[in-house]
Amino acid sequence: MDQESKELGRFAGEIADVARGMGLDFYPVHFEIAPPEALYTFGSYGMPVRFTHWSFGKAFYRLKMHYDLNLSRIYELVINSNPAYAFLLEGNKLIQNKLVIAHVYAHVDFFKNNHYFGRTPKDMVERMAAHAKQIRDYEIQYGRDKVEQTLDAVLAIQEHVDFRAHIARKSEQKERVRSTRRLPTLMEQYEDLWKIDEEEAETKAEVHEDEDLLRFIILNSPTLADWQRDVLSLVREESLYFYPQIETKIINEGWATFWHARIMREISLSDSETLDFALMHSQVLQPSSYSLNPYFLGYKIWESLEKRESLESLFELREAENDLSFVRNYLNRELVEDLNLFNFRKVGAHWQVAETDWERVRDNLVQGLEHGGHPRIVAVDGDYEGKGALKMRHCHEGLDLDLVYLEKTLALVQYLWGKPIYLETVYDSKKVLFECNNGLVTRHPLNDNGERRQ
Amino acid sequence: MNDETIVNRDDWSLHRKGYLDQSRHKEKVQEAIKQQMGDLIVDESIILSDGKKTLKIPMRSLEEFRFRYDFNKKKHTGLGNGKVAPGDILGREAAKGKGGGSGAGEEPGMDIYEAEITYDDLAEILFEDLRLPNLDDKKRPLISHDRPEFNDVRKNGLMANVDKKRTLLESIKRQAREKYQAVPEEEQASAKERIRITPEDLRFKTWETRPNYETNAVILAMMDTSGSMGQFEKYIARTFYFWMVRFLRTKYKNVEMRFLAHHTEAKEVTEEEFFTRGESGGTRCSSAYQLALDMIEADYPPEHYNLYPVHFTDGDNIGSDNARALNLMQRLVEASRVVGYGEILRTHYSSTLMSTLKRITDPKLRLVTIRDRNEVYAALKTVFS
Structure with missing residues (x-):
């Protein structure tokens, strides 16, 4: 082990002790020192090993370009797993890394204790590596273009999964077991699918709106091949894993910033280190006037809570809240x-x-x-008008959809469904039904009862 | 010191995944450019420039479509440096850029980073599909000169033309052969140390002289400059010729171009005049065809030249002229490899000239109608393919 790693290891131990002494409770953390390229790869893929898709390459290019132009740099990158993985940027100053380490421990405390992370698998690093391998195998077997086309389509609706399914339904639990760390054989995958199909068939009679659009398509699409259904369910699993991070951005970043500031006050710093720390801390919090910096907003709310609440109640809040309730309540x-x-x-x-x-x-x-932050789109009917069409509904909550994006996305969903698809929404206060057939989108006005106007 | 804490440093130098997917993204952008070619090549910033300097065209990166809210209809929350009051203007269309920030959270509607494509890239993609159709190599060469062609390797030759690779190969081959013939041990050892090149190993590149035929191609660009050609019509014709001229100059070394402008009378103009000229008056297309035929007769006998007359007009020809135009066009078609006739129209009807010309069934006559800016690309492909 080289000198820098050893030294950082020692500091990390010290910081961990201070953090634990303050009441933070985290998984063991495995730090990796990595060059910018590696760090920006992980930043764009969200994982050290993930399947191949051009959208990640695009994100990578953007992150890297921002780094090269000195517009922004990732200071910290931490993966929700047990043990947790965190990455330190090669060439960072020691004080920068100290701050990152403190920040990371607070994140891992949040991952471990926040309710919304309760259901995320703790071995996702290995699982996603297995997904990547599986998808690579499909590329070899079915061709890169077909896999890419499937991924293009499923990634367009990856957010439309039901993150609260476990509250109402039991089958979700069963399904979660499906993706195991070792690669299942094709036959085993079939078995699972049939089982779910049967389960679904039993409940199909009753009409219910399915919040899990992705799952609905996996189970009911008349056109998808089995390997494509598998790709969809791999993406769905990854989406379920990432969702808690999306819905706790403000509170989690605020929490980590709040704690790195407290921890850094506890450990001894030289004068120049104190200055560097102050500079870096203010960079993290730098507000930008058009989009709200989640670090800044979250930090400010935690800071205001600290003034009127006890530390214990702060710890309770970090267990129970997500961004929505945090902002709504505080x-x-x-x-x-x-x-x-x-x-x-x-x-x-x-x-x-x-x-x-x-x-x-x-x-x-x-x-x-x-x-x-995504529109709620639910599956209404898998056999609309008796023609095997998919009907979806946008649960309009006062915000209209972007029509250009809507049309393009519908064409992608239709690729997954094969037969025509429909989406009901409200535009300019009027009910509209979008139809997509053979990739072509048409628009039908609806009357107030949701029937097509003649 | 805590046992759970591990700091590790691996070798990441072979980690290329980000770059690989990035290049796939780039590929997809190129594909997208190709699909948008129709819109891109009529971009005014290109056409109005002289086309020589490298222009940068903003090109959106590939979008990742999803269901999202209408960014422009949405209310956003921002943060002020000081107090703000309802009604304050923050800026024009500028609120799109995403602030620095870090982390993996992607915000929809904020994705505006642009890839850039240079004029040269665009031209390269565009010209990929274009060529001079029916080009005939058998024409009498106007300029033929002998051209050396290195196409043979011999044992004798000029030292300056020694083929190093083959010479070395010969040396290795020879020494390998010698090894099997009983060579004394010590000599073998010395041979191992260095590769010796003997005179019989030497190989020389040698050339043959061949007569070099230039293909004689002549473009006769004809354009209607009458009063009925409005801004739009002129712009389209100009765009077509702009790319045509650049395409010919890029891909063919020796193409002659003559420019003919006409209203009721036709005359030859310079290239610069051709592109900037605007006149008034009626239209008599036959005048241009007659001038073209005269030129062909005087300067370019069809048996020696590949002729490509191309004519752009709004089709608003004097009715009495149509019969004569048809007759002359027939002769043009016979003399030429391909004739392009383009009509720029903003109505759904085609002109009487067009319907008259349709009587010529020879596939060498290529008729195109352009009604929209983005049809220029298709027209180029129709004429030059």
Whole structure:
């Protein structure tokens, strides 16, 4: 082991002790020192080993370009697993790495204790490596283009899985077991699929809206080959794993920032280190005026809570809340006014401040956090109008969909379904039904009862 | 010191995954450019430039489509440096850029980073599909000169032309052969140390002279400059010729181009005049065809030249001229390898000239109608394929 690793190992141990002494409770953390390329690869894939897709290459290029142009750099990257994996950027100063290490321990504490992470598998690094291998095998067997086409389509709707399915249904648990670390043989995969099919068949009679669009398509698509269904379910599993991170961005980053500041105050720093730390801490929190920096917002809310609550109750909040409830419950008038938060919207060609009233600002933020910031699309019918068509509904909550994106996405979903698909939504306060057949999208106005106007 | 803490450093130098997927993304962008070619090549910033300098065309990266909210209809929450009041203007269309930030969270609607494509890239993709059709090599060479061609290897030759690779190969082969013939041990040992090149190993590159035939191709570019050619029509014709000229100059070394402008009368103009000229008056297309035929007769006998007359007009020809135009066009078609006739129209009807010309069934006459900017690409492909 080289000198730098040894030294960092010693500091990491020290920082872990301080953090534990303050009450943080985390999994063991495995730190890797990695060069920028490696770090930006993990940043864009979300994992050290993940399946191949151009969208990751695009993300990588962007991250790397930002790094090369000195626009931004990733300081910290941590993977929710047990043991947790965290990456330190090669060439960072020691003090920078110390801050990152402290930050990482707080994240891992959050992963371990927050309720929403309770169901994420702790061996996801290995599982996703197995997924990557499986998808690679499909590429060899069925051709890169076909696999890519399938991935293009499924990634377009990867957010539309039901993250709360476990609350109402038991079958979800059974299904989770499906992807094992070793690669299942094709036959074994079949067995599972048949079983789910049977289960589904029993309940199919009753009409219910399925929040898990992806699962609905896996089970009911008239066109997908078995290997494609498998690709879909691998992506779905990864999506379920990542979702808690999406819905706890503000609270988790705030928590980690809050704690790295406290921990760094406890360990002894030289004068120049103190200065560097202050600079870095303020960079992390740097507000940008058009999009809210989640580190900043989360940190400010935790800071305000610290003033009026006991430490124990802070620990309880980090167990129970996600971004939505955190912002809804604890972003108060004082904070909104202190931070000069406001809502803005486009009026003509201008972006204009719409309102500064604290409740409206809070509610707008909350609305943006619902369902991870994605529109809620549910599957309504797998045999619409008796023609085997898929009918979906957008649960309109006051925000219209982007029509350009809608049309393109529908064509992708239709690739997965094979037969025509329909999506009901509201646009400009009018009910509309979009139909996609052979990749072509048409639009039908609906009357108030949801029937097509003649 | 805590036992659970491990800090590790691996060798990541072979970790290329990000780059591999990045190159796939680039490939997909190129494909997308190809699909959008129709829109890209009529971009004014290209056509109005002289096309010599390298232009950068902003090109959106490949989008990852999903169900998302309408960014422009949505209310966003921001953070002010000081107090703001409802009604304050924040900026124009500028709120898209995503702030620095880190972490893996992707925000929908924020994805605007742009890949860039240079003029040369665009030209390369465009010209890939274009060629001079029916090009005939058997024409009498106008300029033929002998051209050396290195196509043989011999044992004798000029030392300057020694073929090092083959010489070395011969040396190795020879020494391998010698090994099997009983060679004294000590000599073998010395042979191992260095490769010796003997005079019989030497090989020389040798050339043959061949007569080099240039293909004689002549483009007769004809354009209607009458009063009925509006801004749109002129722009389209200009775009077509802009790419045509660049395509010919890039792919063919020796193509002659003559430019003919006409209204009721036709005359030859310079290239610069051709592209900038605007006139008024009626249209008599036959005048251009007659001038083209005269030129052919005087300068380019069809048996020696590959002729490509191309004519662009809005089709608004004087009715009485159509019969004569048809007659002359027939003769043009007979003399030429391919004739392009392009009509730029904004109505759904085609002109009487077009329907008259349709009587010529020879596939060498290629008729195109352009109604929309993005049809220029298709027209280029129709004429030059």
